[in-house]
Amino acid sequence: MNFDMPNFLPAMPEMFVLGMTSLILIIDLFLNERTRVVSYLLAQATLVGAFILSLSLYSGNAELSFSDTFVLDPMAGVLKMAVYATVFMVFLYSHSYLRERGLFRGEFFVLALFGVLGMMVLISAHSFLTIYLGLELMSLALYAMVAMQRDSRTASEAAMKYFILGAMASAMLLYGMSMLYGVTGTLELTELSRAVQQTQGDRLLLVFGLVFLLVGVAFKLGAVPFHMWVPDVYHGAPTAVTLFISTAPKLAGFAMLMRLMVDGLPGLQPQWHDILVLLAVLSIGVGNVVAIAQTNIKRMLAYSGISHAGFLLLGVLSGTPEGYAAGMFYAIVYTIMGLGGFGMVILMSRAGFEAEQLEDYKGLNQRSPWFALMMLFIMFSMAGVPPFIGFWAKLAVLQAVVSANLMWLAAVAVIFSVIGAFFYLRVIKLMYFDQAREQGSLKPGADLAVVLSANAIGILALGAFPGALMALCLQAMGA
Amino acid sequence: MSFEQIIFYIFSAILVAAAVGVITVRNPVHAALFLVMCFITTSALWLLLEAEFLAITLVLVYVGAVMVLFLFVVMMLDINIAKMREGFTGYLPLGALVAGGTIAVMWYVANNDYFNLTNMPPPERLAADASNTRMLGEQLYTTYVYPFEIAAVILLLAIVAAITLTLRHRTGTRYQKIDQQVRVKRDERVRMVKMESEERK
Numbered sequence: 001m002n003f004d005m006p007n008f009l010p011a012m013p014e015m016f017v018l019g020m021t022s023l024i025l026i027i028d029l030f031l032n033e034r035t036r037v038v039s040y041l042l043a044q045a046t047l048v049g050a051f052i053l054s055l056s057l058y059s060g061n062a063e064l065s066f067s068d069t070f071v072l073d074p075m076a077g078v079l080k081m082a083v084y085a086t087v088f089m090v091f092l093y094s095h096s097y098l099r100e101r102g103l104f105r106g107e108f109f110v111l112a113l114f115g116v117l118g119m120m121v122l123i124s125a126h127s128f129l130t131i132y133l134g135l136e137l138m139s140l141a142l143y144a145m146v147a148m149q150r151d152s153r154t155a156s157e158a159a160m161k162y163f164i165l166g167a168m169a170s171a172m173l174l175y176g177m178s179m180l181y182g183v184t185g186t187l188e189l190t191e192l193s194r195a196v197q198q199t200q201g202d203r204l205l206l207v208f209g210l211v212f213l214l215v216g217v218a219f220k221l222g223a224v225p226f227h228m229w230v231p232d233v234y235h236g237a238p239t240a241v242t243l244f245i246s247t248a249p250k251l252a253g254f255a256m257l258m259r260l261m262v263d264g265l266p267g268l269q270p271q272w273h274d275i276l277v278l279l280a281v282l283s284i285g286v287g288n289v290v291a292i293a294q295t296n297i298k299r300m301l302a303y304s305g306i307s308h309a310g311f312l313l314l315g316v317l318s319g320t321p322e323g324y325a326a327g328m329f330y331a332i333v334y335t336i337m338g339l340g341g342f343g344m345v346i347l348m349s350r351a352g353f354e355a356e357q358l359e360d361y362k363g364l365n366q367r368s369p370w371f372a373l374m375m376l377f378i379m380f381s382m383a384g385v386p387p388f389i390g391f392w393a394k395l396a397v398l399q400a401v402v403s404a405n406l407m408w409l410a411a412v413a414v415i416f417s418v419i420g421a422f423f424y425l426r427v428i429k430l431m432y433f434d435q436a437r438e439q440g441s442l443k444p445g446a447d448l449a450v451v452l453s454a455n456a457i458g459i460l461a462l463g464a465f466p467g468a469l470m471a472l473c474l475q476a477m478g479a
Numbered sequence: 480m481s482f483e484q485i486i487f488y489i490f491s492a493i494l495v496a497a498a499v500g501v502i503t504v505r506n507p508v509h510a511a512l513f514l515v516m517c518f519i520t521t522s523a524l525w526l527l528l529e530a531e532f533l534a535i536t537l538v539l540v541y542v543g544a545v546m547v548l549f550l551f552v553v554m555m556l557d558i559n560i561a562k563m564r565e566g567f568t569g570y571l572p573l574g575a576l577v578a579g580g581t582i583a584v585m586w587y588v589a590n591n592d593y594f595n596l597t598n599m600p601p602p603e604r605l606a607a608d609a610s611n612t613r614m615l616g617e618q619l620y621t622t623y624v625y626p627f628e629i630a631a632v633i634l635l636l637a638i639v640a641a642i643t644l645t646l647r648h649r650t651g652t653r654y655q656k657i658d659q660q661v662r663v664k665r666d667e668r669v670r671m672v673k674m675e676s677e678e679r680k
Contacts, residue, residue: 137632182588
């Protein structure tokens with residue numbers, strides 16, 4: 001038989017990450033408690049190396065490889081680099097948190113890097129097969145990370161829920177894929193879109209398949225009504241893991257949505273448009289309203305994440321390259337803000353004390369004016385107050401929605417985000433106008449202080465100059 | 480009716496009967512054994528479809544490994560069936576609704592025009608010496624090499640995750656020190672004693 005050797009070059013970052021992960025797995029065996037930091041440094045080096053590789057491979061055109069199961073296009077390049085940067089930050093934040101709780105083990109970094117690999121595969125997927133495998137690789141790593149704190153009952157419960165619901169979502173996704181495969185006879189996305197355009201007559205079966213696919217995607221993004229797992233998992237998992245699962249996988253989830261809907265099923269655009277409208281309205285509504293009732297900041301941020309997922313969908317459902325770019329911009333901005341939000345929870349916590357309750361933030365201004373200011377930046381940005389980056393992200397998706405002639409949808413989104421502003425502002429009120437429950441100034445580790453400050457100031461700086469990131473997203477989407 | 484069809488119906492009937500058995504018998508061990516029967520008859524059906532490799536894998540992996548493990552677990556754990564059946568009637572309406580919906584969707588999908596015999600003609604018979612395994616192997620290592628490798632990574636991750644979640648270093652547990660066992664010498668174990676022979680009484 002004749003066989004064309006695939007072009008390995010576009011998959012260099014994947015191969016590098018896999019190789020390094022396996023290396024860390026082996027090296028970690030020979031490390032003890034004192035030298036464990038080597039695993040951490042190697043993991044960070046892996047991310048930096050992958051970033052450099054992806055950057056050097058970045059170009060304006062799409063390149064297919066491995067019998068068209070793999071694609072490297074500008075969107076994949078940008079999203080992968082965003083994933084590396086996010087996980088790099090996650091590791092920086094988690095370092096001292098893990099150490100204080102006896103979770104500073106090589107497996108944490110190995111599992112996280114496997115998760116990163118899964119996200120990369122998912123982002124670069126160009127066939128149902130690779131989408132599914134990338135998703136499973138990512139999810140499996142996340143399930144295990146949630147369960148890593150074995151002696152914590154809430155963590156075990158969260159992992160169980162996450163695993164069972166995640167398996168259900170995967171099953172739904174596979175069911176949808178099998179229907180689409182049955183009708184079109186292909187798994188490859190370009191051929192799939194061609195076959196869908198050509199199908200005559202009864203399209204109901206295609207729509208059935210589409211619905212099942214979207215159930216799977218909505219679950220991974222945490223969109224209502226498939227959001228049940230989000231608050232419990234974010235709450236139950238160790239905060240360092242929450243930081244990880246609430247940020248980088250959203251980028252991969254966005255990529256999965258784009259690959260399936262825009263690359264694979266543009267022929268069903270009217271149908272998925274309607275479904276996404278429903279998901280977006282429900283997510284923005286439920287996310288913003290239910291967050292008000294929360295007293296636990298991790299749960300509050302979880303509901304905030306649900307509403308952000310709704311906003312992200314707004315960009316995609318507009319169906320234009322500008323809209324996709326706005327959605328991508330939103331996904332990246334949300335990751336930056338999510339890092340800051342959960343990073344602050346890590347910063348406030350210490351060994352034996354988790355700053356999970358909103359009350360723990362009372363009077364933060366008296367204890368540490370600087371970090372209260374940083375938290376103010378993050379909360380304002382999440383609420384969408386100018387000049388922070390969150391404002392530009394919301395503006396971009398709303399512009400996309402308006403240009404798609406969905407004024408009512410934009411109005412609903414704005415109303416709910418005004419309602420949602422309440423719970424962000426409540427945190428600020430607690431920090432500045434309430435009496436501190438415990439005295440003594442806040443003294444986080446130097447690395448944590450620097451990272452969080454950089455993160456929060458980054459939110460302000462990007463808000464002042466959003467043009468570059470927006471231009472990058474527009475370029476990635478070919479708009 | 481051709482001979483093949485007769486075989487098909489016989490195996491299908493056994494399969495359906497065994498599947499009903501899995502969910503109706505009270506004894507979990509019997510249920511597991513019925514499941515083994517399901518797998519074996521399914522593999523017979525696959526043989527009829529010329530999927531020899533899958534048929535053999537099903538028997539080797541599921542019957543040989545998975546079900547044996549399953550039986551071990553069922554026999555070792557003290558599962559209280561009566562307790563598991565609690566709330567059965569409470570969940571029945573919801574379960575019936577989901578099952579009914581799923582059956583309706585499946586019915587629709589299976590009876591769709593896309594899948595009738597004109598749109599999906601039966602594949603041609605393979606030659607008698609066609610090797611299923613070889614064809615699968617050639618596809619796996621060429622066209623599908625990238626997904627195949629990712630599947631391998633998923634297995635590696637599964638091993639790492641399983642060990643991470645279950646391995647505990649307990650102090651004070653007794654375990655074999657194999658190197659010392661291997662290095663052991665006769666003198667350390669056997670003591671030769673010289674005795675006077677005694678007279679049997």
